[in-house]
Amino acid sequence: MAIELGTTGVDGLRGVAAVLGGWQADGAPLQLHPGDLGWFWRFGARATVEAVRTWSRDGRILAVGLLDGRRLLRLATAPEARRDEELARRLAADAGDPARGVLPGGGVSVEAPAGSLIRELLSADGWRAGEPWTALHRDLTDPVPPPGARIEVVGPEQAHVRSAVQRAAFDGSTFTDERWHTMAAGPLYDAARCLVAHDDRGLAVAAVTVWSAGPGRPGLIEPMGVHGDHRGHGYGRAITVAAAAALRSLGSSSAIVATPSSHSGAVATYRSAGFTPRPELADLCRDA
Template sequence: MSIVMRVATPDALGEIVEAVAGFQRPGRPVQLHPGDLGWNWSLGMQKLADAVRVWSRDGEIVAVGMGDDDGLIRMGIAPSAGDDAVLAGRILDDLPDGYRAVEARSGRAFRALLDSSGWVADESWTPLTRDLAKPVEDCGLRVETIDPHDVRDQLLHDRVAVQRAAFPTSTFTVERWRTMAAAPAYRRARCLVAYDNAGNAVATATVWTAGPGRPGLLEPLGVHRDHRGQGHGRAITVAAAAALQEMGSSHATVCTPTANTGGVATYVSAGFEQHPPVTDFRRPSR
């Protein structure tokens, strides 16, 4: 059985998103998700395609990697191929020198190969999940959902403004939101904006499903810098979990830097279960 690696093309992105959706299983490690691809789609189809590598075995996609400008590639591996040592070797051989780090939370064979090949532990991340089998409580804030078919300009501007106020280096814009919302991955997504009692837009989240009965993802989630310390992080997290539940997800999932102790505590307070940390792998020095 032959394994082939290719760089994605814009026309193939829809197929790749569906394949990555099929990788998501309840109880499995939090790995590359359709929402990760969907969020990066805001940068444009061609830029996303250039960043994506796909490994196929006899025509079936069994692994997908998405690189970023910092030299990190984030991997998703099909559960059926997690113990495939041949695939693991091929992925490692195919990684360009430009990738200094690998996010590989799934695929035991690939993780073991990275370890035995001298790759060392890099940044530590804490996965968190919330089981959506039980009802999700009210979040306590007014939460609006942006309808991509009937966009209210003020709501969209609020969503972008909170994003930029929550993340100091954010370059998110209205135009990027529209690009993202027009993509196939967004058909199973929602953007939420939360408002306090004074009518201020205080928090936002985008949630992505992978199809009914599969884990959904919170990516991204943030609180406006001028409205922190008031419980809005917990509130928007609960609202995001409720949205994923309405959309049929089995679980709400997120992964945050282990060093972000405040973020971990917020997710736990919103009913998420904290799992053992997992590290990225950094290429050995030469």
């Protein structure tokens, strides 16, 4: 039976996230994680539904895509379908032809797991490598040491603190109190935690959100940031260590994160928190 491109409703997103969670495994290539859908939910249910695509055969989902910003398609595939030729050709065709309604014309990018056949097909069709990213991993078998800073778990009453640190950590961030509440009310936040680190004066200096994919599977850090006025004092390491501990408490087997390789300070922070870098991977880009 042919590969079918589909969408889902709000009620179906929890099922799509469960499928994505089942594809996460220690040692597997980094790919779209259910936490990516959970973080995107800050834009609301309708926006998330409109951004998610599925590719299925015989009613079974083989690939999931998230249109992150309309011009970036982030993909995950079932492990056994990573080299499936029929799937890869359908994915490449849907990504490459604006008439199919997945990606628009003009400059676009596709993020796909290492070793997937779609990467080879797009490269053969003239897509070029974009900015390199570094994926990092930390095993959570053993207990995580204390973070070295006061850590607060964010609830509705602290949403304004969490959103303020996010905006202070990332230039151009549009994260607001309302968006935190929207994200936290979504169906995927049950498996998530937001944390804020405070300095010795009680000021909020760093924040993180972590997402479980279920017990025994890698959990995701997305995002982590340090307030621009408080960098260089170890707060990035502290909040990252706290993030690892939070994921371990949720049953995660490991913690994973990805950052542009050009952000050498971020890579160094994750390494200082016990994360090990994996080989770089770049999105595939089409200029026109």
